[in-house]
Amino acid sequence: MEGNTRSVSEARLLSDRYRVDGLIGRGGMADVHAGHDTRLGRPVAIKLLRSDLARDPSFQSRFRREAQAVAALNHPNIVGIFDTGEERLVDAAGRTVSAPFIVMEYVTGHTVRQLITDQRLTIDIALRHADGVLAALQYSHDVGIVHRDIKPANVMVTDEGTVKVMDFGIARALEDTSATLTQTQAVLGTAAYLSPEQARGERVDARSDLYSAACLVYEMLTGRPPFQGDSAVSVAYQHVRELPPAASTVNPDVSPALDAVLGRALQKDRRDRFQDAGAFREALRATAGHDLGAGAGSGSHADSFATELLPRGTRRLAAAPTAGPNEAPATAALPRTAVPTPGATATPEPLVFGVGTNDDVHPETRARRRAWLITGIVALVLVLGAVAVYFTNILAARPAPPTTVAVPAVANLSQADASTALANADLRIRPERANSTTVKDGYAIRTEPGTGARVNPGTPVVLVISSGPASVALPENLAGRSADQVRDQLRQLGLDPVQTVFKNSATVSGGALIDTVPSLGKKVPAGSRVDLVVSTGKVTMPQLVGLTEAQAREQLAAADVALPVTVKAADNSVVKPGTVTGQSAPANGNVDQGSTVTITVARAPAQPTPSPSPSASGPGSGPSPTSSPSPSPTASSPSPSPTSSPRPSPTASSPSSPRR
Incomplete structure (x- = not known):
């Protein structure tokens, strides 16, 4: 279907039939609107590819694939598809784009994500919802569709209690799952619910959905997914390499039986998990110990699992042939047979034959009859004997079934010993190399077929030899x-x-x-x-005290320190000038990168300046270096006159006076 060209912002009628109402949800590539089917007068949900993605062929392809995948599914636990089409829209840039849409069943209720967040799930209710999810997966797997994105946001519980699985946006047919779908090198799906094979980018199958469903059941029982991490990559790594904690360690109400079921469903190797959704459902029912009620099928809480699962391949029933106007019905009702009342004695009716009694037969006739009877018995014995001899010869002539041999156990044997063991078992050897982190280089990892397999003598057996870890x-x-x-x-x-x-x-x-x-x-x-x-x-602060200023600067400029420095001089008469006497941060302590360090460098103290000596001092009376200068003659008392204090002349001195 294709509608007219309209503006993205205008209210519109898709395919002249479906009225688009308010937005009720938004996903990674599509918007979901409430809508109304004007032809049938019923509410619908309309999933419309976002206009900003409508120009990308890869998104259009994924969107159409969802429509094709879900259109093939008709099950009460899967949101139904009513119609699909495309609408031509004009985006904000004025360009015309073709946006595909899907018209779906309108479901009112809550997602399992909302129920988990609101803590509205008991163990019985969680198991009931899990049964509905597995019923939907069992049906989709039977028709060849893998969902690949089972998570709480993609499971709805209606107001009546019916489980509805939604959003087959990355579903793939089983025969087409060999391709690894990636987008910007990321595996499609949600990290918290990815199976290990999805995280590794390998081929997925129905058992991948069952792993994701087990993660969903785990979260419904405990309120948290089995693995948590800081990033999607770390969570995906845990799915591949680590074991989840038992659910009972998070919620003590979880029984050991439930722990065992979840432990099997969360196995890393898909061959160790439940092989189909039916087996997973039966295991969950066994842990409940009673009927789980609504979940699969109808929305009534009074429903139980009275319907027995049919074997795979018998779930699709062909319509009964209709008899023509002149034909009797192909199946006629048998007449009712009277059932004798307990304790009553049935009176047998006499058997009447069309011959008389032995008393009424002529003796010659009796003799002839006896002869024919003996002859018939002898002939019958001969025929049976011939048949027995014939089949005995046929069976004896058949060749005996070929003798088979068991593949011996060779793991962890050297290549020579493993080859000898296989040769002694009359098997041909085809060696191959593989990396291993657990088996030493040159030793056997495994055989294909595996240990204990019965094969004909001379069968080629692959012997995988370790090359050591990659x-x-x-x-x-x-x-x-x-x-x-x-x-x-x-x-x-x-x-x-x-x-x-x-x-x-x-x-x-x-x-x-x-x-x-x-x-x-x-x-x-x-x-x-x-x-x-x-x-x-x-950085670590070096010891600077005692170094010269140049040495301190060199230490702070070193590559493993690289700290800027300021210098402060201080008078110090004890240490040699130019020696570092202090640093702003203690030695061997940690300081932030780029912090400025202040060092204190010793400086010699200043010397006092001496006063000049007087120009007119008395003879021989020069001042001592430390004494104050002598007063000048004019500033002190007047010098004595020669008459007041006569100095003896050299000639007047006593002859006995010593010369100085």
Whole structure:
């Protein structure tokens, strides 16, 4: 169907029949509107590809694939499809785009995601809803459709209690699941509910849906998914490598039987899980110990599982042939047979033959009859004997069934010993190599067919020999990235980031990777442990006191410190000038990258300036260096006159006076 060209913003009537009303939901690639079928007068839900994606052929292809997938499904636990079509719209840029739409059953109720968030699920109700989901998957798998995105947001519970599985947006036919659908290198689906094979990008099948359904049941019982993480990559890694905690450790009301069922349903190897939805349903019913009520089929809470599951291949019943106007019915009712009342004695009716009694037969006639009877018996014995001899010869002539041999157990044997064991069992050997993290190089990993399989002598058997663990190079470009990013990338490479060691660095910002152990760039076996060396964002302050200023500057400029410096001089008469006597941060302590360090450098104290000596001092009376200058003659008392204090002349001195 195709409608007229309309503006995206206008209210519209799709295909001149379906009125588009208010928006009721929004997904990754489509908007869901409430609508009304004007021809049949019933409410509908209209899923319309978003106009910004309508120009992308890949989104149109996915949207049409959903319509084709769900249109083939007609089950009370699957949202029904009424009609599909395309509408030509004019987007905001004035371009005409063809937007496909799907007209679906309008369902009122709540998603399982809302019920989990509101804590409205008991164990009985959760098992009832799980049964409805598995009933829908059982039906879709029988017709060859894998959902591939089972999660709480894609399961609706109506107001009447009926479970409805929605959004087959990434469903695929079983025969077409060999292709790995990716979008920007990410596997389609939701990380918390991905099966291990989906996380690895492998081919999916019905058992992948059952793993996702088990994650859904786990969350309904415990209020949380089996695996949680900081990113989608870490959650997907856990689906592939780790075991979930038992549901009873989260919710003590979960029984050991339920733990066992979920443990099998969440196995990493799909061959170890339930092989079909019917087996999963039966296991959940057995843990409940009683009928679960509504969920599969009708919406009445009084319904139970009175209908027995038919074997696969007998669930589609052909219409009974109709008799023609002149024909008797192909199946006629048998006449009722009288059932004798207990205790009553039935009176047998006499049998009447059309011959008389022996008394009425002539003796010659009796003799002839006796002869014919003996002859017939003898002939019958001869015929039976001939038949017995014939079949005995046929059976004896048949060749004996060929003798088979069992494939011997050779795991963990050396290649020579494993080859010898297979040759002794009269089997041909076809060696192949494979990497292994658990079996040493040159030793047997397994055989194909496996140990114990019965095969004819001379059958080729693949002997898989270990090449040791695969080597993985630690990417050199991880340096400087955040620790969380590094852990995720190492897990994607199959490595195990175990321990984080923090180290000071002058160049790598806090929380970023400095190096790994083993070092970046080295090759290590797959699955190896790798330790992370992460920057603290700080540097270690060196010991500067006692160094010269030049030596202190050199220490602070070193590559592992790289701190700016300011110098403050201080008088110090004790240490040699130019020696560092103090630093603003203590030695061997941690300081932030780029912090400015202040150092104190010793400076010689200033010397006092001496006063000049007087120009007219008495003879021989020069001042001492430390005494104050002598007063000038004019500033003190007048010098004595020669007459007042006569000095003896040299000639007047006593002859006995010593010369000085």
